[in-house]
Amino acid sequence: VAPIVVDAMGGDHAPDEIVMGAIDAERKGIEVVLAGDEGRLRPLLEAQGADLPIAHASQVIGMADDPARALREKKDSSISVAARLVAARTAGGLVSAGSTGAAMAAAAFLIGRLPGVARPAIASFFPGRKVVLDSGANLACRADHLVQFAIMGAALAQSHFDAVPPRVGLVNIGEEAGKGRDLEKEAYDLIAGLDGIDFVGNVEGRDLARNTADVFVTDGFTGNVVLKTAEGVSGMVVALARELMDHPDHREEVHGLMPVFDRLFEQVDPEGVGGAHLLGTEGVVVIAHGSSSRIAISNAIGLAAEGVGDGLVDKISAGLAAAAPIAG
């Protein structure tokens, strides 16, 4: 399996936490390359007694930079260097906790889109073996984009969850066919015509808490709002639980219930998965949260390595080719 290259300079806690996460992943047996400023990275590695290969990059694209412009102007940025390693097949996949826009631009322009892909999409995992896409790459979508998301999401669900055939739902405001905007009405019929997936029809936000679908297909605006709402409500419940755990009157009861709280926290833990896949490019690209800790980064690298090992990109290619008459 080709190594995973990590943008060591991107993220709120870069490079320290990124390097620590990379070391952790390497110790779990994943081959990792760091892209970034060698002068800063080498001492961090040495302090941990680690010796990962470094692809030197003298520049960094920040959160405030315009992604496409920064990509053109900062040719030696860490995300550009990382993406070129994937383009050259030196690395099999890429992980970045830096600017999502820059990672998307680097993926599109340096790694390249798969043949026939109109819009790469961000596929985010949700607790309970579910994936939501697009979750933010394309705010306005056409029906044929949603069809491609369905195919790409199905390939990911098959690879990551062993869901065969993957159950695909269209995020909508009601379960009945014929609901929604023109976008959903058009996409419904097109997705229903796809082979190799189990189209379960329309799904609603509440299906995220049920076992009705593996893949939730929607435009990037809606997907992003769905994920942040779920995050918000989970956070509210976690806050309530933490308040309770700190309550002196309930110390004993809480102690007895710790396994349950652990299960709750695990279910809503954003670090558990570590990142979201950017699907539709000629290499595995995992986008980690800007606030990623070493644990999140290590898990994101694991996710990328799994995608490379499973041949995720080839599976997506095959799915798109098979559906070309509909989704092209």
Added chain:
Amino acid sequence: VAPIVVDAMGGDHAPDEIVMGAIDAERKGIEVVLAGDEGRLRPLLEAQGADLPIAHASQVIGMADDPARALREKKDSSISVAARLVAARTAGGLVSAGSTGAAMAAAAFLIGRLPGVARPAIASFFPGRKVVLDSGANLACRADHLVQFAIMGAALAQSHFDAVPPRVGLVNIGEEAGKGRDLEKEAYDLIAGLDGIDFVGNVEGRDLARNTADVFVTDGFTGNVVLKTAEGVSGMVVALARELMDHPDHREEVHGLMPVFDRLFEQVDPEGVGGAHLLGTEGVVVIAHGSSSRIAISNAIGLAAEGVGDGLVDKISAGLAAAAPIAG
């Protein structure tokens, strides 16, 4: 205060639960009129020793009917009779747990829109003193529609939460100005120009769990998805809590923690509010969930009575008039 008319024939558990909820509200001191089939309603009232006035209606609009067409063809439907009582000022407000489409059509065509209102909107409450609109009436919106939603939602927050000035947020995929689709970019500048509200800028789904805004403005597709996602995640947590409560190993701990679970259930209880306001019509209209129990119906009637008592419609009118140069 003018009475509240209740569509006694609409809802999954109509007319029994509707009648029980109406009796309950009447016993709490709210004047209530039932619209529906007198031959069916009178015995239900008598069985409870209650004597509410009935506005007889010989027809019912069902969930499967096309709303606009059914409204034209079933002129003696319970929702039509109820809406005409509001139009005639015989009733101050209306509650229906029947077809939302039929209630919206009856409100628009029989009660009428307020001057200058382009699109009445459904304003749904979310735990923690928050209101989300539009939550399903208008799937595709223009920026000026969102401006009107901001004004109407602000009037509701002021009336229902005593929020002065109401804090209004625009649902978006990031907090920074300039985020979102063209819709959000245009609406942002227009809402920022409104007087009498505290525009807090963009808000995300996770703000539903924070104390950052009272009013969440968005199109009806997004609002509906947000509410159902929140409902789904809450439901997941409640399911976990119930599973725990039923666990024989934890009986004592759970007993000690019952007050906390009660608080949790209360926070996510869909019956607590009872219904959503349809804002922008010449009368108070509260839309209750189709599955409403007597408790939900009683609370929905209370919500409508509160709106009538507070002069909610006049407040919305005044807000729209003041902002006419922007929102008209």
